[in-house]
Amino acid sequence: MAITSKPRVRVPAQAKAGEIIEIKTLISHEMESGQRKDSAGKTVPRDIISTFEAAFNGKPFFKADWFPAISANPFQSFFFKATESGEFTFSWKDDGGSEQKATAKLTVG
Amino acid sequence: MISRRDFLIAGTALAGLFAGQPGALAQAARGQTLSQGDLLKFGASGTVTLLHITDIHAQLVPIYFREPSVNLGVGEARGVPPHLTDQAFLDVFKVPVGGRDAYAMTSLDFQNLAKTYGRMGGMDRMATLIKAIRAERGDDKVLLLDGGDGLQGSWTSLKTKGEDMVKVFSALKTDAMVGHWEFTYGADRVAEIKDKAPFAFLAQNVRSVEWQEPVFEARKTFEKGGAKVAVIGQAFPRTPISNPRWMIPDWEFGIREDEMQKQVDAARADGADVVVLLSHNGFDVDRKMASRVKGIDVVFTAHTHDAMPAVVQVGQTLLVASGSHGKFLSRLDLDVKDRKVAGFRFQLIPVFSDVIAPDPEMAKLVADIRAPYAKDIDRVLGQAGSLLYRRGNFNGTLDDMICDAMMAERDAEIALSPGFRWGASLLPGDPITFEQVANATAITYPACYRMTMTGKQLKDVLEDVADNIFHPDPYFQGGGDMVRVGGVGYSIDVGKEIGSRISDMVFLKTGKALEADRSYTVAGWASVNQNVEGPPIWEIVERYVTAKKTIDIKPNASVKVSGA
Amino acid sequence: MTFKAFAPTRRQALQLAAGAFAAALAPNLALATEAQVADELKKLFGGKSMAEGKVKLDLPEIAENGLVVPLNLEVDSPMTDADYVKAVHVFADGNPLPQVVTYHFTPASGRASASTRMRLAQTQNVIAVAEMSDGKLYSAKAQVKVTIGGCGG
Secondary structure (H helix, E strand, O other): OOOOOOOEEEOOOEEOOOOEEEEEEEOOOOOEOOOOEOOOOOEOOOEOEEEEEEEEOOEEEEEEEEOOOEOOOOEEEEEEEOOOOEEEEEEEEEOOOOEEEEEEEEEEO | OEEHHHHHHHHHHHHHHOOOOHHHHHHHHHHHOOOHHHHHOOOOOOOEEEEEEOOOOOOOOOEEOOOOOOOOOOHHHOOOOOOOOHHHHHHHHOOOOOOHHHHHHOOOOHHHHHHHHOOEOOHHHHHHHHHHHHHHHOHHHEEEEEOOOOOOOOHHHHHHOOHHHHHHHHHOOOOEEOOOHHHHHOHHHHHHHHHHOOOEEEOOOOEEOOOOOEOOEOEEEEEEOOEEEEEEEEOOOOHHHHOOHHHOOOEEOOOOHHHHHHHHHHHHHOOOOEEEEEEOOOHHHHHHHHHHOOOOOEEEEOOOOOEOOOOEEEOOEEEEEEOOOOOEEEEEEEEEEOOEEEEEEEEEEEOEOOOOOOOHHHHHHHHHHHHHHHHHHOOEEEEEOOOEOOOOOOOOHHHHHHHHHHHHHOOOOEEEEEEOOOOOEEOOOOEEEHHHHHHHHOOOOOEEEEEEEEHHHHHHHHHHHHHHHHOOOHHHOOOOEEEEEEOEEEEEEOOOOOOOOEEEEEEOOOOEEOOOOOEEEEEEEOOOOOOOOOOEHHHHHHHHHHHHOEEOOOOOOOEEEEOO | OOOOOOOOOHHHHHHHHHOOOOOOOOOOOOOOOHHHHHHHHHHHHOOOOOEEOOEEEEOOOEOOOOOOEEEEEEEOOOOOOOOOEEEEEEEEOOOOOOEEEEEEEOHHHOOEEEEEEEOOOOOEEEEEEEEEOOOOEEEEEEEEEOOOOOOOO
16 A cells, blocks of 8 residues: 655754754654554555655665554654755655655755 | 551550640640740741641641551551651650640541641631741742642642642742642643743643653742752652553653753853752652752652651752642751851741631631632532541541442442541541541542442552552652552551552452452442443531541551561 | 543552553564574674673653654764674564664764664563674663553652
């Protein structure tokens, strides 16, 4: 199943050179663990976002492999050392290869 | 093994010593040797006066409140203050037997001493003391802090969602408060109090679930007597576990020790001369936190309702325990030199309502608040035949009454009643008014449910709740005293681990062992689940007391305690 | 107002009686064990030894909601090209599956720190193992209690 929801990202718009900034992200998703049974007793198949990746100016700097223990509507925060102005790219990929992206600009000065 | 009965026998033996002399004590208390001036005698010193009230539980008028006779500490808290009761408490704090402090701070000979020293608390008396101290020191040297659980615990507070006490705290010119039961009015109401009240609502340990961002102001700095006093707030860390999480679904709590250290460091960096933690952690959690977070000068403790006539020192940190229900006002004068606390003087001032003149303005405010509810709160339902009290680690007689009411009115074999620490006491012969019932039951999730549970399920409940009180690491504790049980007896070894503390569960109706696989009908109240069905608990208790007329509770010997 | 009696499941009974909330995942599942976590570590690192320290796991002592337990971790590292944290693997020894999350850091991360939220089925240990750029391993363990709750206070 494709990831349909739009991710949300909180990134400071500006930073000083050398400053370490916190980035927070959220995306709506059931994160169906594959462990749950429906009312008929049938196991609901696993359907999770398994990879989250962050890149700056095209260069990946942080990746998370999520397992079924990650809560629904996964939240991820992490850090980045700002050195130059540019653009973040964030991507969420599910088990089937469907992908959602978000971008954010950062001005360093 | 120490059984509950043993505790009771010990209490009775000592009570006998004083049986002959209430008259002399009464003279001592009423006018002869004890006066309002005596209570206020302090010998002001230093730079700034910090006043602390806490866990008032919305008691606007004077009440009786019997302190616990059983208050067990585990792990490092075993046998040390505040886990001392009765004679052990008097010995450690060098409090004379049978005197006013023994009455105020212990349960020893409570019934007799209550006749001598009378009711305690009342916001009009509290106002008199606070105004007198402000007059003595000057407003610019006095900081008044409330440790939480002030806005809940009475019929008027339930009906006004705590607005009655917001008015009282505003009139007292309170500077800041923290919260616990306040959150059971729901997130919107708490946000409203935070935004509208003239005092600060502080909490460093509450975050939004979605973005993990602070919900409340973490700290506020006050300039008093030329010193900068930073006050950091700490809400009850286990609120969403002990109370309904669905009422505050977007907020996360927790102890957040690392964040606390950051707040202390930031306060110092901002130029604070004194760092005060206004906490609702509970005493044992505060003691651990004070040993691990560096740079806190004073912790005003709360939640566990401990009243101690001296501060407890952990390293450089002073821990103050100011009791509950408006029985006490804590005064701590600090001498600040070279931007540091150089000395202190402390007094736990007991609020004896018979010797303190009511403040007329506050008396009027209290009367105005209560007037619209007079028909309810003054309604007499019956009479106390024996002392009715709640506080203590296991069953209190007031809880036994509530359990009896549930079993009778809901036709249940077993009753479970929450181990709240709040609820005023009644002396034998006192009328039981609806207000007295509300003082022990006024919550926003009062449904009295009825269901079936197996013996195994009941044991699991007791084990889980016991671990919340008797886990040796206070950071893993939460909630109140042990759940009260009607219809079942059990033994508990508080020194064991979860799963093996509870044994010998007996179904009292038959006197036989509780069967793990048998189903029993169980009534209870204060479930934190949403959409629980049943009539409010105060209706159940009102029906029961009205029918019974006189409530006479025999000492409860069905809980046997060991490992203490 | 209804007065019907019903027979709750163990979990419902616990919630109703004492107070609190649901354990996270469906009951009656085969849950992971310490041995399974050890197996996973063996798959990743062979028998390589692990030191304690450097890794800081910041977890609530008691979960407020077993479905959404905050997980914060930080590894002490200068995060330079010569000396940084490559990865952190997080496990839970009482969940149906032991794996929780694996983080891959780079020197550009600045700090080897991350926060997310996880499901915990019951009281259990959470284990984090950090893999440094020089191949050394560091670990930390913390217990999270999943409770039915106390009684107000």
